[in-house]
Amino acid sequence: MEGLKTARDVVKFCEERDIELIQLWFVDILGQLKAVTITSQELGTALEEGAGIDGSSVEGFARIFESDLIAMPDVSTFQLLPWKVNEQPVARLICDILNPDGTPYPGDTRGVLRRIVKKLDKQGLTAYMGPELEYFYFKSQKDRTLLDAAGYFDQVPDDIGTELRGRTVEALQGMEIAVEAAHHEVAHSQHEIDLRYAEALKMADQTITYRYVVKEIARQGGYYATFMPKPVFGQNGSGMHVHQSLFKAGKNVFHDAKDKNHLSKTARSYMAGLLHHMREIASITNQWVNSYKRLVPGFEAPVYVAWAQRNRSALIRVPVYKPGKEKATRVELRCPDPACNPYLAFSVMLAAGMKGIADASTLRPPVEEDIYEMNAEERKKHGIDSLPGSLMEAVDLTAGSKLVRDALGEHVFEKFIENKRIEWDNYRTYVTDYELNEYYPIL
Numbered sequence: 001m002e003g004l005k006t007a008r009d010v011v012k013f014c015e016e017r018d019i020e021l022i023q024l025w026f027v028d029i030l031g032q033l034k035a036v037t038i039t040s041q042e043l044g045t046a047l048e049e050g051a052g053i054d055g056s057s058v059e060g061f062a063r064i065f066e067s068d069l070i071a072m073p074d075v076s077t078f079q080l081l082p083w084k085v086n087e088q089p090v091a092r093l094i095c096d097i098l099n100p101d102g103t104p105y106p107g108d109t110r111g112v113l114r115r116i117v118k119k120l121d122k123q124g125l126t127a128y129m130g131p132e133l134e135y136f137y138f139k140s141q142k143d144r145t146l147l148d149a150a151g152y153f154d155q156v157p158d159d160i161g162t163e164l165r166g167r168t169v170e171a172l173q174g175m176e177i178a179v180e181a182a183h184h185e186v187a188h189s190q191h192e193i194d195l196r197y198a199e200a201l202k203m204a205d206q207t208i209t210y211r212y213v214v215k216e217i218a219r220q221g222g223y224y225a226t227f228m229p230k231p232v233f234g235q236n237g238s239g240m241h242v243h244q245s246l247f248k249a250g251k252n253v254f255h256d257a258k259d260k261n262h263l264s265k266t267a268r269s270y271m272a273g274l275l276h277h278m279r280e281i282a283s284i285t286n287q288w289v290n291s292y293k294r295l296v297p298g299f300e301a302p303v304y305v306a307w308a309q310r311n312r313s314a315l316i317r318v319p320v321y322k323p324g325k326e327k328a329t330r331v332e333l334r335c336p337d338p339a340c341n342p343y344l345a346f347s348v349m350l351a352a353g354m355k356g357i358a359d360a361s362t363l364r365p366p367v368e369e370d371i372y373e374m375n376a377e378e379r380k381k382h383g384i385d386s387l388p389g390s391l392m393e394a395v396d397l398t399a400g401s402k403l404v405r406d407a408l409g410e411h412v413f414e415k416f417i418e419n420k421r422i423e424w425d426n427y428r429t430y431v432t433d434y435e436l437n438e439y440y441p442i443l
Contacts (some may be wrong), residue, residue, distance in 0.1 A: 001078055001176065007047035010078050014091060019156035023092040024051055024071050025208070028059040029109060029415050030287065031341025033208055036071060047073055050098060059419065060099075061107045069105055071095040077205055082171035082213070085218065094205050106411035109343040110204070116347045116407065117201050120246075120354070127254070127350055130180075130197030130243035130330070131207055135214055135339040136231050137161045137189045141224045141437050146232070149197075160223070165191050168217045175213070177206050185223065187235035197330075199241060200346050206340040229286070229337040230293035239295030239299055240338040243319075244280065244349065245330040246270070255329035259367075261309060261318060262329055268363040271307055271316055271331050273356020275363075278305050278315060278335070280401035281348040282387050283394035284408075285336035285418060288292050289427045294337060297372050302334045305385040306367040313371040315387075323346035335387060344408065345418070392424045 004010055012191065014022065022043055026038045036051050049070075057069035073093035074101045081090045097108035120127055137160070139145040147161045162184070169179050178196035185192045193214070195206055211227055218225035230237035246253050254267035263271075286295060294301045307316035317332045336345055355361075367382055374382070388394035395417060398404050405413045 001080070004075070004078055007044070007075055010047060010075055010093075011040075013078075014043060017089060019080070019089050021088060021090045023081075023090060024073055024095050025092055026053075026071055026095045026097055027079075027093055027109060027208060027341065027343065028061065029107065029341070029412060029419065030059055031109070031208070031339075031343070032059065032204050033212055034058060047075065050095075053097075055097075055105075057106070061105075061364075062096065063217065064198075066136050068100050070098040070100060070102070072098050076210055079175045079209075082174040083216070094208075106409050107415065108188055109341055109347075109412060112200075112293045112412055113201055113204055113343040113347045115409075116350050120350070124248050125395075126247045127200040127346075128197045128245045128247065128330075129200050129203040129346055130195065131203065131336075131342070132192055132194045132209060132239075132241045132243075133207070134185050134190060134192045134238035134240070135227045135236065135338060136224050137164060137186070137191065137218060137232075138224045138226065140222070144231070148184075149188045150184050152184065152186045153218075153263050160221070161189055161191055164218055164221055164223065164225075165193065167221075169193060171213050171217055172210060175209060177209060181402075185236070185238075187232065188246065189239075190236065190238065197245070202344040211338070227338040229288065229291045229339055231290075238338055239294070239301060239334065240333045240336045240340070241332050242345075242349065243330045243332050244270075244353070247327075251303075252329050254331070255326045257326070263318065265360075266357055267329070267331065269356045269359070269361045270353035271318075271356070272292065272361035272363040273352045273354065273359070274316060274331070274333060275305050276356065276361060277352035277401070277403055279385065279388060280397045281352055281404060282335070283391065283398040284348045284404065284416070285333075285340055285345045285390075286387075287315075287340050287420065288337075289391045289423060290338050291339065292388070292394070295335065295387055295389075304371045305387065305389045306382070307331075307363070308366045308368050308369060311366070311368045311370070314367055318366075320341065344412070347407050348404055351403055352429065355403055390424075391420060391427075395420045395424065 020040050022038050026034050038046050050072035052067050053071050054067050055061035055069040073095050077094035097105040099105050130269045137147045165182055169182050170177055180194045180196045182193040215225045256264035295303050306314045307319045308314040399417050
C-alpha cells in the first residue's frame with residue numbers, strides 16, 4: 001500500500017486498524033496460489049525472520065529430507081483484501097521462498113523472475129508487462145451452465161456476469177491494481193479485464209492477485225469463474241495476450257520514430273528472439289494439456305509463428321503507433337493463456353527476447369495476410385512455423401532448450417519437466433467420454 005515502506009509501517013498499520021489475520025501468499029511451481037495465515041502478534045517476527053513452511057508438501061518444491069523452507073514476506077506487496085472474512089479485515093503479503101540459512105530457494109518461481117529482472121537492471125533496463133486475462137463464468141463448479149449467450153463487447157441488461165465483472169474491477173482497484181478496461185469477450189459467458197502495464201515482477205504479483213480476486217468475487221456471488229484455457233467445446237478459449245516493452249532511463253527503447261513500424265532495432269531483435277524460441281518456451285506459457293485444445297486454427301488463438309501489425313492471426317502483433325504515445329510502443333505476444341505460472345511465463349518471454357537482442361537477431365518481414373487461410377505450402381514459403389500441437393510435443397522441445405534451462409535454473413527446470421511428463425502420462429491413459437461415446441457402441 002502507498003505510504004507503507006518498512007516492516008514497522010506495516011505492523012503499525014495493522015495495529016491501528018485492528019487487523020488480526022494476515023495471509024502470507026506464495027505459489028508452487030505450477031503457479032497455484034498457496035497461503036499461510038498468521039496473527040498480528042506474529043507479524044513482526046514474520047516480517048523479520050519469515051514463516052516456516054513444509055516444502056515437501058508443495059508441488060515442485062523440496063524433497064522430504066530438505067523440506068524446511070522460509071516464506072519471507074515482501075513488504076512492498078502488503079494489501080488489505082477488499083472483503084472481510086468472518087466480519088474481520090484481512091491483509092495479505094506475497095512472499096519469496098528462502099532456505100533456512102536465508103539464501104534464495106532455487107525452487108521459488110518468484111525468485112526466477114527476480115533474477116531475470118536483476119539481470120536487466122544491470123543493463124539499465126526495466127521490463128514492463130501488460131497482460132489481458134480472459135476467463136469464463138459458470139453457474140457453479142459442478143454445474144457448467146454458462147451465464148449468458150452474449151458476444152464480443154456486448155452489454156447485456158441485467159447480466160450477472162457484467163455485475164460480477166464490475167465488482168471485480170472495484171475490488172482490484174481497491175487493492176491498488178490499475179485496470180485499463182473490462183468487457184465481455186467473444187465466447188458466451190467469457191470476460192476480460194485488462195491491467196495497466198507495470199514492471200515485470202510487480203505485474204506477476206498482480207496477475208496471481210487478479211486470478212484470486214476474480215474467482216473469489218464469483219464464489220461470493222454463488223457462481224464459479226475459471227481460467228481454464230478451453231472449458232467449452234466449440235467456443236473460443238481463454239488467452240492471456242501479454243504486451244511487452246523495455247525502458248532505459250525513462251525512455252521506451254522499443255520506439256524509433258524513423259522506422260515505418262516505429263520499431264527500434266532493439267524491438268525488432270527482441271521480437272526475433274521471441275519468435276525463434278517460441279516453440280521451446282510454449283510449455284511454460286501454455287502449460288496444461290487443455291492449453292492445446294485452445295491452440296488450434298479457427299478460434300482466434302494464434303498458432304503460427306509470425307508477426308504483423310494488423311493481422312490478429314499472427315503470434316505477435318505490434319499495436320499501431322499513435323503520435324505522442326512513444327511510451328506505448330510495445331509488442332503483444334498472443335499465444336499465452338491465463339492458467340500459466342506468470343513468474344515463469346514472464347521469465348522465459350524476457351529470456352527469449354533478450355537473447356534476440358544479445359545476438360542482434362534479424363526480424364523477418366511481417367505477414368499481414370490471414371495465415372489461417374494459407375495452406376501448408378504457402379506457410380512454408382513465408383517461413384511460418386507452428387506452435388506445438390500437444391503438451392508432450394511442447395515439453396520435449398522445452399526439455400532440450402538451453403535458454404529455458406538457464407532462465408529457470410536447474411531445480412525449477414527439472415521439476416517442471418518432471419511434473420508435465422506425469423500430467424501427460426495421466427492424460428494419455430485416461431479413457432474419456434469422447435472415446436466411450438464414439439467407440440463403445442460400435443466396437
